[in-house]
Amino acid sequence: MDTAHPSSERGASRQALLQAARELLVTRSYASVGIAEICEHAGVRKGSLYHFFPGKEALTQAMLEALYADFERDVLIPGLTGTGKLRDRIEAFVRAIHAFESRMQTDTGRLPGCPFGNLAVELGSHNPGMRRAIRRHLDAVTAHFRAALDTAVRDGELPPSTDTDAAAEQWLALMEGILVMAKADQDPDTILRLGPALGALLLNPTPEVRHEP
Amino acid sequence: MDTAHPSSERGASRQALLQAARELLVTRSYASVGIAEICEHAGVRKGSLYHFFPGKEALTQAMLEALYADFERDVLIPGLTGTGKLRDRIEAFVRAIHAFESRMQTDTGRLPGCPFGNLAVELGSHNPGMRRAIRRHLDAVTAHFRAALDTAVRDGELPPSTDTDAAAEQWLALMEGILVMAKADQDPDTILRLGPALGALLLNPTPEVRHEP
DNA sequence: TTTGCACTTTACCGACCGGTCAACTAATCT
DNA sequence: AGATTAGTTGACCGGTCGGTAAAGTGCAAA
Numbered sequence: 001m002d003t004a005h006p007s008s009e010r011g012a013s014r015q016a017l018l019q020a021a022r023e024l025l026v027t028r029s030y031a032s033v034g035i036a037e038i039c040e041h042a043g044v045r046k047g048s049l050y051h052f053f054p055g056k057e058a059l060t061q062a063m064l065e066a067l068y069a070d071f072e073r074d075v076l077i078p079g080l081t082g083t084g085k086l087r088d089r090i091e092a093f094v095r096a097i098h099a100f101e102s103r104m105q106t107d108t109g110r111l112p113g114c115p116f117g118n119l120a121v122e123l124g125s126h127n128p129g130m131r132r133a134i135r136r137h138l139d140a141v142t143a144h145f146r147a148a149l150d151t152a153v154r155d156g157e158l159p160p161s162t163d164t165d166a167a168a169e170q171w172l173a174l175m176e177g178i179l180v181m182a183k184a185d186q187d188p189d190t191i192l193r194l195g196p197a198l199g200a201l202l203l204n205p206t207p208e209v210r211h212e213p
Numbered sequence: 214m215d216t217a218h219p220s221s222e223r224g225a226s227r228q229a230l231l232q233a234a235r236e237l238l239v240t241r242s243y244a245s246v247g248i249a250e251i252c253e254h255a256g257v258r259k260g261s262l263y264h265f266f267p268g269k270e271a272l273t274q275a276m277l278e279a280l281y282a283d284f285e286r287d288v289l290i291p292g293l294t295g296t297g298k299l300r301d302r303i304e305a306f307v308r309a310i311h312a313f314e315s316r317m318q319t320d321t322g323r324l325p326g327c328p329f330g331n332l333a334v335e336l337g338s339h340n341p342g343m344r345r346a347i348r349r350h351l352d353a354v355t356a357h358f359r360a361a362l363d364t365a366v367r368d369g370e371l372p373p374s375t376d377t378d379a380a381a382e383q384w385l386a387l388m389e390g391i392l393v394m395a396k397a398d399q400d401p402d403t404i405l406r407l408g409p410a411l412g413a414l415l416l417n418p419t420p421e422v423r424h425e426p
Numbered sequence: 427t428t429t430g431c432a433c434t435t436t437a438c439c440g441a442c443c444g445g446t447c448a449a450c451t452a453a454t455c456t
Numbered sequence: 457a458g459a460t461t462a463g464t465t466g467a468c469c470g471g472t473c474g475g476t477a478a479a480g481t482g483c484a485a486a
Contacts, residue, residue, distance in 0.1 A: 177390025
């Protein structure tokens with residue numbers, strides 16, 4: 001009848017499941033979204049989900065993989081690569097995050113915060129498999145930050161003594177914290193209000209960021 | 214029989230429920246801990262829970278209230294009040310957080326992160342009542358940070374132009390972010406590694422922390 | 427044309443969810 | 457003594473959880 005699927009798209013159900021999982025899990029939480037709801041939202045029967053994925057956890061990990069790929073393509077690479085000053089790149093990055101969170105709040109009524117950080121917080125202390133998968137993505141983000149900082153060192157914007165590994169990690173931590181606060185406020189303005197702290201942390205002379213031996 | 218409760222303690226069940234809720238909710242997550250588990254852990258029947266609390270949400274809010282009171286008494290007041298330099302207070306604060314997270318990991322096998330931030334992340338975008346309750350506690354923490362910064366301004370450790378409101382908010386954001394990362398790592402060393410970023414953010418000359426007009 | 431495979435559908439599982447309820451016990455107050 | 461009250465108990469509610477199993481569908485290669 002109306003359910004015509006003339007081999008039109010291979011893996012259409014799989015894609016629909018990934019998209020539904022993304023929309024629901026990003027705006028809510030892992031435990032509060034059931035596979036029944038994901039299937040309903042995707043227009044797919046539950047059995048099909050278990051044809052494509054071993055279970056909820058694997059579906060979530062595949063969703064995170066695709067989500068990170070989009071984030072890298074749409075935000076990290078265009079925002080952090082290039083020839084501008086580090087200060088401008090940081091500001092562009094904050095604006096991109098603010099735009100994303102604002103649009104999500106307009107579209108779904110909820111400000112999601114960082115999808116990776118959210119799941120790290122919810123599952124980090126009692127689901128080692130998910131924790132490691134999320135940690136991989138956070139490391140990948142950190143690598144982009146470090147690359148931007150290394151470029152700034154090469155261009156003389158930061159002193160050569162800068163520990164870009166440590167600074168990139170601090171950048172991610174502060175960004176995660178900003179998104180936690182924005183989520184607690186449910187207000188994207190919090191991102192703009194706290195955004196300058198990134199510049200203060202990364203661009204100021206930091207004479208004594210000593211590592212523990 | 215063995216269930217002797219000779220009016221020994223008024224509200225003993227209530228306290229047991231609050232304690233069980235704290236131990237379980239702090240180390241896991243709101244949705245993954247059921248009231249049955251809380252009751253079992255407290256040695257109290259489910260009906261009694263609903264005698265003392267309207268439901269799971271109210272129990273959680275009461276638990277957070279008591280948790281914040283302990284946090285204020287044990288960490289905020291002893292760590293941030295006093296005559297020492299701001300740098301020393303910040304370091305003492307980081308060490309206190311590290312000690313708490315380390316002890317929790319030793320005792321329970323899990324590094325919990327910030328209980329308030331965790332719940333803000335899990336429930337912030339789809340439970341307005343809980344979100345507001347959590348936000349109150351985060352504001353209370355910020356007020357302690359601001360008081361410590363105001364003292365530093367008064368003592369000449371920070372320039373009089375310092376926007377201590379904004380700086381306190383940044384302090385909290387970075388602290389939350391550090392705890393997100395530590396939870397993602399499940400490693401308390403992350404707190405010590407990122408801790409110096411607090412000093413870099415709060416103690417350096419920040420000539421241009423401009424507010425949006 | 428037959429066979430195999432990718433995919434879909436539906437019914438079903440035991441366990442658990444947060445919450446309700448009425449009956450009961452034991453102190454307290456008049 | 458009688459009434460009131462706080463607290464306790466265990467059975468029970470409808471609904472949902474993640475996951476399973478088996479039968480069926482249509483297409484494509486042999």
